[in-house]
Amino acid sequence: MPTVLDDIISGVREDLDVRQRALPFSAVQQLATDAPAARDARAALTAPGAVKVIAEVKRKSPSKGELATIPDPAELAAAYAAGGASVISVLTEERRFGGSLADLDAVRAAVDVPVLRKDFMVSEYQLWEARAHGADVILLIVAALDDPQLRDLHQLAGELGMTALVEAHDEAETDRAVDLGAQVIGINARNLKTLEVDRAVFARLAPRVPETAVRVAESGVRGRDDVADYVASGADAVLVGEALVTGGDPREAVGVLRGGATA
Numbered sequence: 001m002p003t004v005l006d007d008i009i010s011g012v013r014e015d016l017d018v019r020q021r022a023l024p025f026s027a028v029q030q031l032a033t034d035a036p037a038a039r040d041a042r043a044a045l046t047a048p049g050a051v052k053v054i055a056e057v058k059r060k061s062p063s064k065g066e067l068a069t070i071p072d073p074a075e076l077a078a079a080y081a082a083g084g085a086s087v088i089s090v091l092t093e094e095r096r097f098g099g100s101l102a103d104l105d106a107v108r109a110a111v112d113v114p115v116l117r118k119d120f121m122v123s124e125y126q127l128w129e130a131r132a133h134g135a136d137v138i139l140l141i142v143a144a145l146d147d148p149q150l151r152d153l154h155q156l157a158g159e160l161g162m163t164a165l166v167e168a169h170d171e172a173e174t175d176r177a178v179d180l181g182a183q184v185i186g187i188n189a190r191n192l193k194t195l196e197v198d199r200a201v202f203a204r205l206a207p208r209v210p211e212t213a214v215r216v217a218e219s220g221v222r223g224r225d226d227v228a229d230y231v232a233s234g235a236d237a238v239l240v241g242e243a244l245v246t247g248g249d250p251r252e253a254v255g256v257l258r259g260g261a262t263a
């Protein structure tokens with residue numbers, strides 16, 4: 001029985017085939033080579049001060065359906081940055097999340113902070129493509145990749161000057177991320193089989209991540225109390241989508257999650 005993740009990835013591969021036919025590997029490599037250097041996301045996430053917020057541009061999701069229309073992702077990203085977001089996450093998967101590489105371009109042009117291409121990365125082409133569109137960070141979901149794929153994509157991200165956010169959901173995946181030498185590890189509280197969110201997963205898995213790595217708590221943040229709980233369990237950063245796109249003034253909302261700290 002295919003999981004939600006399997007279904008998403010099968011659509012991602014079909015869309016990727018279309019893009020690869022339109023823009024060959026050598027062309028996307030050239031665009032990536034010509035792009036301005038990637039910004040240092042690890043530095044942004046380890047700077048002194050309040051908990052770091054990775055603020056997400058998220059229109060819809062498999063778990064919640066439509067969340068927000070977001071007609072101007074650049075404006076939203078600029079508001080997030082003004083509120084003190086350390087990194088902007090842009091979902092570029094189209095079928096299930098309503099995102100696009102055009103969103104990534106728009107956000108990249110609008111902010112100075114590092115930008116994460118949040119997608120289901122299964123091939124080197126997508127990493128070159130991310131860099132060509134100005135991404136500084138890419139997501140590697142451990143559950144979607146075997147160890148050789150994970151190692152190769154993690155290494156390529158580094159060669160392209162990008163930071164990899166390596167995402168785990170359970171003990172075995174967390175240990176694989178640690179063994180990989182990942183410097184930024186996300187623990188996602190959303191179970192990719194059931195889509196249910198269990199924030200306690202972070203507290204259970206975070207101790208397996210060495211303190212030298214940045215620990216990112218992903219999903220399920222509804223407000224400042226959830227951020228405080230994640231921080232108490234060892235989070236250096238939180239990745240937040242739904243609460244920010246549905247929560248009114250995005251600049252203020254990021255500031256509230258940071259504990260009222262000014263940008």
Ligand SMILES: O=C(O)c1ccccc1NCC(=O)[C@H](O)[C@H](O)COP(=O)(O)O
Binds near residue numbers: 063
């Ligand atoms: O959000 C989903 O429904 C989802 C389903 C399947 C795979 C990934 C999914 N979300 C990606 C994310 O990791 C979240 O967008 C991100 O952590 C923010 O979560 P939230 O603050 O709960 O919107």
